[in-house]
Amino acid sequence: IGHTPAGVLSKKCFSRKFEKHFYVPPRLRDASGELVDSVNDWHFAMINDENRNEFYFQLLQHYIIPEKTKVIEIGAGSGILSMMAASLGAKSVLAIEGSLDMARLARINIQKSNFAYKIKVVNAMSTDVQIKDYPDFLPADVLVSEMFGTLLLGESALDYISDILSRRMLTQNVVLPRFGAQYAFLIDCPHVESISSVHSYRGIDLSAINDLRDTASVVFTKQYGFRLNSVPFKMLSKPIRIFEVDFAKDRPGFLPLISTREVVIQESGSCSAIVLFWSAYEYIEEKRFQMSTNPEETLHNFCRDMQWGQAIQLVEFEGAIASSSSLSSHVNAGEIIEMVQRVSHDSVLLQFGLRRL
Numbered sequence: 001i002g003h004t005p006a007g008v009l010s011k012k013c014f015s016r017k018f019e020k021h022f023y024v025p026p027r028l029r030d031a032s033g034e035l036v037d038s039v040n041d042w043h044f045a046m047i048n049d050e051n052r053n054e055f056y057f058q059l060l061q062h063y064i065i066p067e068k069t070k071v072i073e074i075g076a077g078s079g080i081l082s083m084m085a086a087s088l089g090a091k092s093v094l095a096i097e098g099s100l101d102m103a104r105l106a107r108i109n110i111q112k113s114n115f116a117y118k119i120k121v122v123n124a125m126s127t128d129v130q131i132k133d134y135p136d137f138l139p140a141d142v143l144v145s146e147m148f149g150t151l152l153l154g155e156s157a158l159d160y161i162s163d164i165l166s167r168r169m170l171t172q173n174v175v176l177p178r179f180g181a182q183y184a185f186l187i188d189c190p191h192v193e194s195i196s197s198v199h200s201y202r203g204i205d206l207s208a209i210n211d212l213r214d215t216a217s218v219v220f221t222k223q224y225g226f227r228l229n230s231v232p233f234k235m236l237s238k239p240i241r242i243f244e245v246d247f248a249k250d251r252p253g254f255l256p257l258i259s260t261r262e263v264v265i266q267e268s269g270s271c272s273a274i275v276l277f278w279s280a281y282e283y284i285e286e287k288r289f290q291m292s293t294n295p296e297e298t299l300h301n302f303c304r305d306m307q308w309g310q311a312i313q314l315v316e317f318e319g320a321i322a323s324s325s326s327l328s329s330h331v332n333a334g335e336i337i338e339m340v341q342r343v344s345h346d347s348v349l350l351q352f353g354l355r356r357l
Helices: 033-047 050-063 080-087 100-112 157-166 190-194 207-212 302-307
Strands: 070-074 092-097 119-123 142-145 179-188 240-246 258-264 273-284 287-292 311-314 336-343 350-356
Touching: 033 302, 050 080, 050 142, 050 273, 050 287, 070 080, 070 157, 080 092, 080 100, 080 119, 080 142, 092 100, 100 119, 142 157, 240 258, 273 350
Parallel strands: 070 092, 070 142, 092 119
Antiparallel strands: 179 240, 179 273, 258 336, 273 287, 273 311, 336 350
C-alpha cells in the first residue's frame, strides 16, 4: 500500500534534529521525529475541527446499537473516534494504530476517559491484523476511519478499507463515511503567479528560470506557504466532480488511468492553477451528512483550512511552446477547453492537463 502513516517506518528520534547543547523536553526526546512533525503540522488542527468531530459523532450515533455493535477503527491516532463509539454504547472497539508512540498516547487518552474496558488499542498496520487474534472484537459490524489527505484518496484510504473488506473483517459492509467525491476548478490568482513564475526586473529578462516551473505536481497550498482563502482569487470555472467513490464497493484502480472532459469557462482571466477539494458524506434517512474541504466551507474553519485546505496544480496548456508567453494562459468566458485527468494505478495520485479545443 502506497501511503504509510507518520512514525511507522522512521525511527529517528526527534532529539537528533538538534545539536547536543540544545534543550529538548524529555517528553519529546525519544519520540519519532517524523511523528512529532506530523502531529504539529496537522494533527492538532484535525482534532480541534469541531465540525469534523460532529460529523463522525452523528454517523456513529446512527449506526451503533448500544451493547450490540462492534466497531473497528483504522488509523486511530489520538483515539477520538474510538472513544466516540464507546461513549455511544458500542459493545467493543478495536482501535488500530500503526505508530508505536501514537498508540501509547491513545491508550493513555482512553484510560483517562474511562473507556479501557471497551477499547483495545492495537499497535500494528491494519493489513497485519488477523481475525483469529482478536475473536472478541472481530469480525466487527462497523468500520470507521479518517484517512483523508489533501486529496481524498491521498493517504491510501481505499487500499486499507478494501483490505479489511476483502478479509471479511466486517459482518456487513458498513463503512463510515461511505461515500466521497473529488472536485476541481480553475482559478485566476495573481498571487499564485507571483510565487511560481518570473519575467523581468527593470528590463532584465529572467524568464529562462521558468523552465523549472513545476506544472506537473499536485501539492498542498501550504507547500507554497499560503492558504487559498488567505489570497484573493477568481473562479474561472464551476467546480467539476472528477470522480466519486463508494468506500464499501470500489477497489483501488477503479479509476481509468487517463480520462478527458470538457470544461466551460465561466469568466475570462488568466488561468493560474487548478484547485482541488473533496467531500466525504453519508446518507441517513435520505438526509446527506457531509464534511468538505470546499474553500467556502473552510473559509471560517481555520483548523480545517490548516489541516487539509486545498490542493493546487499550476497550469500549463499541453502542447504550448515553453516560453514566457505560454505562462499567461488566458481564457475567455464561454470558451470550452479540454481537461486531461491522469491517475496513478492505485488511484492515490492525480495530475491534470489542459488543452485548447
